[in-house]
Amino acid sequence: MISMHPLTKHCGLLILLCACFYSLPSFSQDKNNAVSYSFPVTDRSNIPVQCGIHSSIPGVGKFAHALSPANQIVKFDFKPEQNKNYKISIKGGEVEYGGYTLPPCSLAGDIYVNQIIKYEWDTVLSGMKRQSEKIFNCFNIGLDFLKININVSPDTQELIMRPSDSKADELYNFCQQMQAINLKKNYSCDLPGGQGQSMCDQDLFSPKQNKRLNFDEAIVAALSGDEVTIKDRENEVAEKDRMLRLQRAKEERDRNEKIIQEAKEREDQKKLAQLEASKKAQEERDRVLAEQRERDEKYRQWLETPEGKKHQAEEAAKAKRQAEQLEKEFPYYAVISCGMGSHLNILACFVGSNGVDTEMKLTNNGKSGMYKAYNFKQSGGQEMKDGYHIPLSKNYSIKIQNSHKTLILELKIVDRKTGKIVFQDQASQFGVIIAQN
Numbered sequence: 001m002i003s004m005h006p007l008t009k010h011c012g013l014l015i016l017l018c019a020c021f022y023s024l025p026s027f028s029q030d031k032n033n034a035v036s037y038s039f040p041v042t043d044r045s046n047i048p049v050q051c052g053i054h055s056s057i058p059g060v061g062k063f064a065h066a067l068s069p070a071n072q073i074v075k076f077d078f079k080p081e082q083n084k085n086y087k088i089s090i091k092g093g094e095v096e097y098g099g100y101t102l103p104p105c106s107l108a109g110d111i112y113v114n115q116i117i118k119y120e121w122d123t124v125l126s127g128m129k130r131q132s133e134k135i136f137n138c139f140n141i142g143l144d145f146l147k148i149n150i151n152v153s154p155d156t157q158e159l160i161m162r163p164s165d166s167k168a169d170e171l172y173n174f175c176q177q178m179q180a181i182n183l184k185k186n187y188s189c190d191l192p193g194g195q196g197q198s199m200c201d202q203d204l205f206s207p208k209q210n211k212r213l214n215f216d217e218a219i220v221a222a223l224s225g226d227e228v229t230i231k232d233r234e235n236e237v238a239e240k241d242r243m244l245r246l247q248r249a250k251e252e253r254d255r256n257e258k259i260i261q262e263a264k265e266r267e268d269q270k271k272l273a274q275l276e277a278s279k280k281a282q283e284e285r286d287r288v289l290a291e292q293r294e295r296d297e298k299y300r301q302w303l304e305t306p307e308g309k310k311h312q313a314e315e316a317a318k319a320k321r322q323a324e325q326l327e328k329e330f331p332y333y334a335v336i337s338c339g340m341g342s343h344l345n346i347l348a349c350f351v352g353s354n355g356v357d358t359e360m361k362l363t364n365n366g367k368s369g370m371y372k373a374y375n376f377k378q379s380g381g382q383e384m385k386d387g388y389h390i391p392l393s394k395n396y397s398i399k400i401q402n403s404h405k406t407l408i409l410e411l412k413i414v415d416r417k418t419g420k421i422v423f424q425d426q427a428s429q430f431g432v433i434i435a436q437n
Helices: 113-131 133-145 166-179 216-221 231-302 308-327 374-378
Strands: 026-029 035-040 051-057 060-066 071-076 085-090 096-097 099-100 108-114 204-206 211-213 332-339 358-365 367-371 382-384 387-392 396-401 408-415 421-427 432-436
Touching: 035 113, 051 071, 051 096, 060 096, 085 367, 096 396, 108 113, 108 358, 113 133, 133 166, 166 216, 204 216, 211 216, 231 308, 332 396, 358 374, 358 387, 367 374, 387 396, 387 408, 396 408, 421 432
Parallel strands: none
Antiparallel strands: 026 035, 035 071, 051 060, 051 085, 085 108, 096 099, 204 211, 332 387, 332 408, 358 367, 358 396, 382 387, 396 432, 408 421
């Protein structure tokens, strides 16, 4: 980007340095190996008469240039060791020329050497693209491959390679040779095995990589030193298709054999593991049973001793007292079952199958409570094989409702002393059972 001097407006006209080129950039190298840069600084219409400009290059010097309507080219010569990305500052100034003092040109601004080189590249590449799109693409791929960057920041210290460099000439000649490859057009673009269509220019082949290449891949391969040839597609496709079928058949056989072998190994390992686990489990069971038999036999022998007999009598008396106490405090008990002929789970009849939950209301031993599925066990009962058992005091009241659409809810009240059922009722979905004493 050209940076402008603050005072560049004359007669209402803003003149940009290098904004409009009338002639193409040129470059040369003189007999003393000086590096020359020439570029037009403005458009013809901006130089109506002869005028002068002053240029300044840090570390090199200051220069004066005479411009005329017929010539707006400024040339700079640098020694080879001075060839760097200088910033060149230009502004209008009086210049002695041919015995006359030329007035200052109405322009001012800065430009880097890299910008001049970039203008050279823009001209060369635009002409190359007009000449051949394929050469243009090849050239850009080659620049990337060779890691030649022509789009660096203008003020970077690194100097851009010029189009006149020998590397650029070699790359251009290479791309002309690549364009000269005449591809066959008498084959089908269909790939074998129903894989769809290929690019028709994928007739280039790298023997080293043993694969077809598109044009971009062929450029990179050739720049890498690989040989790039033309393949006979018709014969190769038939042979490739045959080899592909043979390869797939072999892979299928190998895969099946591997699966069978692995299955056999897994089955053998599984059987061995099962036998070993069964053996260890049986040994553990035998050990536990032997220890239990030994403990039982010692306990039986101990019960025959005076101490053991005394213990039995104490335990029997204790159990009798507990039974009498339980019978006194809770002369009845309720058995609530939920199932179809046999008890399944008490909560099934209180968690609604249609999304409606029910509850049990219980008054027992002078206390009343409402119990749903989440706090049912707080009612003081215990789930057993035949149902949910709740000890009941002499005065009790119990009300339950079934929520399940298929299971049957049943309530039995049993006299603890006689074992007689004093109440029994059943309910289907939403049916209510009430018992009280």
